[in-house]
Amino acid sequence: MTEQAVASRLDRPSPPGGRSLRRAQRIASQCFAAALQSSCWLFMLVVGGLAAELIWGARLSIRTFGIGFLWSSQWNPVTQQFGAAPFIYGTLVTSVIALALAAVFGILAAIYLAEFAPRRVGTYLGLLIELLAAVPSIVYGLWGLFVLAPIVANWIGPALQKSLGFLPIFQGTIYGVNVLTASFILTLMIVPTITAITRDLIAAIPTRNREAALALGATRWEVASQVVLPAVHRGILGACLLAFGRALGETIATTMVIGNRPVISASLFAPGYTVASVIANEFTEATSDLYLSALIELGLILMVVSLIVIGLGRLMVRLFIR
Amino acid sequence: MSALSIGRRRKLKNAIWIAVCGLCAAGVAAVLLLIMGYIVREGIGAISIPFLTRLPRPTGIAGGGVANGIVGTAIIVGIGAVMAFPVGVLVGTYLAVYSHKRMAQSLSFVADVLAGVPSIAIGIFAYTLLVEPLRHFSAFSASFAFAVLMVPLVIRATEAAMALVPRELREAATALGAPESRVVLKILVVAARPGIVTGLLLSLARVTGETAPLLFTAFGSQYWELNPAQPMAELSLQIFSYAISPYADWHAQAWAGALILIVAVFLLSVLARLSILLGREGNSIGSAL
Numbered sequence: 001m002t003e004q005a006v007a008s009r010l011d012r013p014s015p016p017g018g019r020s021l022r023r024a025q026r027i028a029s030q031c032f033a034a035a036l037q038s039s040c041w042l043f044m045l046v047v048g049g050l051a052a053e054l055i056w057g058a059r060l061s062i063r064t065f066g067i068g069f070l071w072s073s074q075w076n077p078v079t080q081q082f083g084a085a086p087f088i089y090g091t092l093v094t095s096v097i098a099l100a101l102a103a104v105f106g107i108l109a110a111i112y113l114a115e116f117a118p119r120r121v122g123t124y125l126g127l128l129i130e131l132l133a134a135v136p137s138i139v140y141g142l143w144g145l146f147v148l149a150p151i152v153a154n155w156i157g158p159a160l161q162k163s164l165g166f167l168p169i170f171q172g173t174i175y176g177v178n179v180l181t182a183s184f185i186l187t188l189m190i191v192p193t194i195t196a197i198t199r200d201l202i203a204a205i206p207t208r209n210r211e212a213a214l215a216l217g218a219t220r221w222e223v224a225s226q227v228v229l230p231a232v233h234r235g236i237l238g239a240c241l242l243a244f245g246r247a248l249g250e251t252i253a254t255t256m257v258i259g260n261r262p263v264i265s266a267s268l269f270a271p272g273y274t275v276a277s278v279i280a281n282e283f284t285e286a287t288s289d290l291y292l293s294a295l296i297e298l299g300l301i302l303m304v305v306s307l308i309v310i311g312l313g314r315l316m317v318r319l320f321i322r
Numbered sequence: 323m324s325a326l327s328i329g330r331r332r333k334l335k336n337a338i339w340i341a342v343c344g345l346c347a348a349g350v351a352a353v354l355l356l357i358m359g360y361i362v363r364e365g366i367g368a369i370s371i372p373f374l375t376r377l378p379r380p381t382g383i384a385g386g387g388v389a390n391g392i393v394g395t396a397i398i399v400g401i402g403a404v405m406a407f408p409v410g411v412l413v414g415t416y417l418a419v420y421s422h423k424r425m426a427q428s429l430s431f432v433a434d435v436l437a438g439v440p441s442i443a444i445g446i447f448a449y450t451l452l453v454e455p456l457r458h459f460s461a462f463s464a465s466f467a468f469a470v471l472m473v474p475l476v477i478r479a480t481e482a483a484m485a486l487v488p489r490e491l492r493e494a495a496t497a498l499g500a501p502e503s504r505v506v507l508k509i510l511v512v513a514a515r516p517g518i519v520t521g522l523l524l525s526l527a528r529v530t531g532e533t534a535p536l537l538f539t540a541f542g543s544q545y546w547e548l549n550p551a552q553p554m555a556e557l558s559l560q561i562f563s564y565a566i567s568p569y570a571d572w573h574a575q576a577w578a579g580a581l582i583l584i585v586a587v588f589l590l591s592v593l594a595r596l597s598i599l600l601g602r603e604g605n606s607i608g609s610a611l
Contacts (some may be wrong), residue, residue: 017568025501032503036419039412040429043477046470047432048445050439057450111359112343125351132354134591136531138558139580142565143357146573188357191350219336249440251534252562276442276534283449283538303443310438 022080058297060290061246069297075262075278077287082294084301086262086283090272091302093179094254095247098186103240105187106194106264114202115224126199133192141256144185149176149257152184172267174257180268182258186250190243197239201232238316245310248301253277275302358584365581368574370459374582378544378560381569388579390546391557392443397548398461398556399530402468407522414480414518417458420507421485430481437474444470445535461547464540470540471532472525479521483514516598523570523594530590533558557583 021065061069072083107128113122153176160170205228213227214218229236259271260281275298286292376387413429420426444467452463488509495505511518536542541553542563557579564576 007595025504029501029503032506036412036416039409039417040425042430043409043413043473044432046473047436049451050436050444050470053447053450054443057446059452069431105346105350108343108346110347112340116343117347123349129354131588131591132358132526135358136533136558136583136587138533138586139361140357140562142561142576142580145359145565147357188353192354195347219332220338221339222332225339232514245438248515250556251442253441254563256562267551272511276440278536279442279446282538283446284541290533296450299443299446303439306440307435307438311435314434314438 011270013252014051031068035118043248049114054296054300054303058293060299064290065294069294070301073262073264076289077282080288080290084275084298086264087273087278088180088301089264089274090182090258091248091271091274091276093268094182094186094258094274095244097180098184098190098247099200099240101183101187102191102194102243106191106243107198107236109191110198110202111224111229114199114221119127126196129192129195133196136211136254137189140185140189141253144181144253144257146176148184149181150180152176152181156180160237161269169268171290172265172269174269175271177257177259177271178269179258179272181289182254182274182320183251183268185257186247189250189253190247193243193246194236194239197242197317198232198236199237199240201317202228205231225251234318235317238313238318238320242312242317243313245306245313248309249276249306253282267314333407333431344372356493356532356575358533361577361580361584364503364577365379365572365579369592373578374390374500374573377546378555381572386575388555388557388560388575388582390543390555390607391579392582394461394540394543394555395557396548398464398536398554399468400463400525401462401539401550402472402529403522405465405469405524406472406476406525409469410525411480411518413473414477414602415484415506415510417477417481418514419502433474433477436470437478440534440575441471441532448535448539458551459539459541459553460547461540461550461552464536464556465550466552467530467535467539469533471529471535475525475528479524480514480518482509483521486517487513507588507609516600520594521599523590527590530587530600531558533562537562 056178061082065072069082069084070088071085072081073085074081074083075086076082113126113129153174157174157180161174167193195236209227209231210223213223218226254274254276258274258277260273260277261271262273263270265272279295279299279302283292283295286295345379369610374392375389376385377390379386411454413433417426417430417433434565441577447470448463452466453459453554471476491513492505495509496502501506536556536559540556540559542552542559545555547554561576561579561596564579567573
């Protein structure tokens with residue numbers, strides 16, 4: 001950049017002696033600093049307000065049920081008994097299954113895109129998967145409800161029952177909308193996250209590391225598995241945590257395919273419920289203050305847990321990309 | 323075992339693993355593409371001019387549309403953007419300019435934290451802040467929830483775009499006697515503009531189609547409602563209620579709505595990427611370098 005270019009950008013600095021001009025500049029500078037500062041405070045205020053509002057809204061429920069709210073499995077608006085256990089169970093089971101599946105497919109796909117694929121294929125497939133990460137969850141929910149749920153009920157469910165039916169998780173009546181369908185939908189939604197981040201992490205490894213291993217006679221898979229992956233495994237763990245956090249907080253898609261029944265059942269073929277879904281379904285129907293407060297407490301629990309998970313994930317990915 | 327057969331085994335292992343990884347990548351892309359293809363197929367049949375220009379009608383009566391939902395989505399997202407963009411860009415600028423200050427470090431942490439809050443929790447926040455005290459569902463409260471969702475994205479994008487501006491540019495301007503405000507506005511903002519625009523567009527794409535916080539803020543409506551203080555129709559809410567209804571004609575409309583939503587989100591995402599590309603070529607400072 002030449003000095004003239006900079007100078008023209010600046011509308012020329014004020015001539016020496018132009019006192020009123022300098023004063024105007026000082027005022028402009030102060031206004032600018034004030035705008036920056038105040039927007040920062042406004043932002044902090046909103047975030048503080050978010051935490052405060054949720055804690056304040058949940059106080060009635062916290063006072064009534066105490067810590068037992070977390071493991072009570074009663075959810076009965078008529079008798080005003082509220083417990084979070086079925087929802088926490090459903091959220092954890094669906095998210096863990098989704099993460100396990102998405103991690104396997106997502107990481108292997110990322111390795112292919114970054115290490116093995118011809119450059120063009122890698123770029124286009126990667127771009128495609130990134131675009132698909134932006135698809136709204138309502139769309140996945142719609143597809144899950146009308147296409148995936150019948151497939152699970154008629155094909156995947158019976159097949160699993162036939163081959164692995166001795167396991168309690170694959171026993172019982174097969175519903176279409178169930179915990180397994182919700183897990184599958186969540187898998188589809190978080191795979192792009194894992195693939196995109198892992199691919200970026202792998203791409204950040206210097207080429208000379210690979211060349212050194214290749215020069216020693218390593219095959220390309222050996223380069224990927226013994227040189228590249230060990231260097232990024234913590235970052236990949238971070239990507240998985242980010243995806244897990246997304247699965248925990250996902251609302252609309254799970255609500256549409258999990259069946260919405262507040263029971264804890266060992267079978268994956270039975271309907272379940274998640275924390276986010278019960279808030280989505282019952283928030284506008286909460287008839288008493290205690291009911292509403294219990295729902296807000298669920299929101300608070302969800303927020304705290306996903307904050308911890310996503311915070312950790314972000315930290316690990318960030319440390320790695322730098 | 324001879325050296326040759328060991329070499330062969332390693333080569334075989336190499337080929338198998340490359341194939342497995344390739345299959346995974348192809349499988350992931352294929353499943354996602356199949357879903358999109360299915361939605362296009364189901365949706366295209368139900369899209370028509372009346373669908374785009376008329377109000378919803380009861381099931382069984384042909385010719386219902388989602389015009390109010392499309393307009394409602396634009397209004398809610400638009401007001402949210404008006405709230406989120408200035409704050410996000412200013413905070414992002416602060417982070418880039420005063421990155422060494424302690425306030426910037428805690429702000430950066432808070433922005434990360436906010437980006438991790440599930441949208442449904444932000445919906446509860448908007449409800450307790452704007453709906454419950456006023457005893458009224460409103461489009462404005464939905465916009466507020468969207469703004470809270472967008473702000474951390476805008477902050478991160480602004481900060482990242484400004485961090486890429488060469489330090490020498492700022493130093494040159496400062497050496498010529500420009501005050502800090504001018505350096506930021508005329509150098510930093512201008513040079514980082516394509517990146518900032520990309521961030522803004524991506525944040526729009528992120529909230530378009532977000533449904534969860536709308537359930538108890540915008541709430542939905544059957545009518546033409548353009549007043550942000552009233553409950554307002556929104557496309558993804560309409561898709562949701564049509565999808566969980568038992569009527570086949572509403573299901574068809576849900577597919578069509580989903581198709582519109584996908585097209586809108588893809589357009590925003592593609593525009594976001596184009597903005598970076600065009601910015602690189604056409605930007606005045608970029609070409610002066």
